[in-house]
Amino acid sequence: MADGSQQPVQIMETQTGFDLIASIAKWRQELTAQAGLTLDDRRELETHLQDSVADLRHLGLNDEEVFWLARRRVGVPQQLSEEFVKENPARVWRERLLWIALALLGLQLWEAACFSLGSPFVLVSWTMRSVPEWLAALRDMWHAPFGNEFIYIVTAIWFAVQVRRGRMNRLISSWEFLSQSRLRFLSATIPLVLVVVALEIIGRLPFWEFMLNPVHRDLLHSRYVADFSYSFLLSVSSPLALVFFIAWLIPERRNTTEQLAETGASVRDRTSTVWH
Amino acid sequence: MIAKDLVAASSKPLVLSILAEGESYGYQIIQKVRQLSGGQIEWSEGMLYPVLHRLEREGLIGSEWKEADTGRERKYYALASKGRKILNAERQQWLTVHNSLCKLWKLKPVSI
Numbered sequence: 001m002a003d004g005s006q007q008p009v010q011i012m013e014t015q016t017g018f019d020l021i022a023s024i025a026k027w028r029q030e031l032t033a034q035a036g037l038t039l040d041d042r043r044e045l046e047t048h049l050q051d052s053v054a055d056l057r058h059l060g061l062n063d064e065e066v067f068w069l070a071r072r073r074v075g076v077p078q079q080l081s082e083e084f085v086k087e088n089p090a091r092v093w094r095e096r097l098l099w100i101a102l103a104l105l106g107l108q109l110w111e112a113a114c115f116s117l118g119s120p121f122v123l124v125s126w127t128m129r130s131v132p133e134w135l136a137a138l139r140d141m142w143h144a145p146f147g148n149e150f151i152y153i154v155t156a157i158w159f160a161v162q163v164r165r166g167r168m169n170r171l172i173s174s175w176e177f178l179s180q181s182r183l184r185f186l187s188a189t190i191p192l193v194l195v196v197v198a199l200e201i202i203g204r205l206p207f208w209e210f211m212l213n214p215v216h217r218d219l220l221h222s223r224y225v226a227d228f229s230y231s232f233l234l235s236v237s238s239p240l241a242l243v244f245f246i247a248w249l250i251p252e253r254r255n256t257t258e259q260l261a262e263t264g265a266s267v268r269d270r271t272s273t274v275w276h
Numbered sequence: 277m278i279a280k281d282l283v284a285a286s287s288k289p290l291v292l293s294i295l296a297e298g299e300s301y302g303y304q305i306i307q308k309v310r311q312l313s314g315g316q317i318e319w320s321e322g323m324l325y326p327v328l329h330r331l332e333r334e335g336l337i338g339s340e341w342k343e344a345d346t347g348r349e350r351k352y353y354a355l356a357s358k359g360r361k362i363l364n365a366e367r368q369q370w371l372t373v374h375n376s377l378c379k380l381w382k383l384k385p386v387s388i
Contacts, residue, residue, distance in 0.1 A: 040351075041325070041329075043341075043351070044302065044325065044351045047301070047302075047303070047348060047349065047351065048302050048303050050348060051303040051350075052303065073321070074321050075320060075321050075322045080321065080322045082322075083322035083323065083326050084325065084326055084329075087326030087327075087329055087330050088329060088330065088333065091329075
């Protein structure tokens, strides 16, 4: 008897316990898996789905019915993707190229950032007349084979684990923010590249060995500056080239906004009453 | 229901004409077409968005992400000046076809 009275309640719960937000998130994932759709396409299709859901809800359907109907209307992700690719195959490759270039830049910056961890030792050595034992030991450890590579490998594993667990949302949202305009992307990444590469070179050059000896200090100072400048220019050229390449690949919307201002102004008064 | 070929051919003048009335977004355009045709023309999303993107690439329309009053962002499309010119040319061609058929069917042609 007890079992018989519990069962209908459980069935009721599974029927009404439909999670609309989770279902939309799952649909979004399916869409992300389609190679032919860019970030912008997916955003646009999602707003379409949301509009469909909002309209269907007014008809008095429950969330589950609303979702399945809206999903059916928008279309199967794979078919959508095929239609989009057919229209402009080059655009998909442009986006792929963008991600490849971004990954390369990320890899270069990350490597530089790992090596730049050595720069504090150098800067401390510079300000101190004599280096304490422990600092010298740490410094030697850093420069021993696999000293700095160790950090590189550990962070690589950490990053892989994060990706595997799907914790990429913050990274993706920060990219969405940066990719909204070329100027924003350039003004954020160029200083980052310059600073990280400069720190990396300070960490790599055997700075303290010159600097600790007061006799050679002045003599070697100019040599250090020359070494530094040469290495800096050499190391910064590749990430900077990538930065400009990525900026070029980012779709720029400024032109179309101007066109909108031009043509949209006359009709804005009327259309503003239509939107809701 | 209108045949597939005709739906595809008429998508460009329809989109341009709807945008000539004011900026709009994908969902609204599909609703509008359904309403205009009395449900006879049913556009799918997989068809409309590629058309919108092609027209944008050709410089006939422009797009912009904008926040609606509800707080949701939508991608709005608007007619560009080049699109207005193309629309006029399309209009001529469609009306020519229309009038030819009208004459054959002994219906009253419209003035171009």
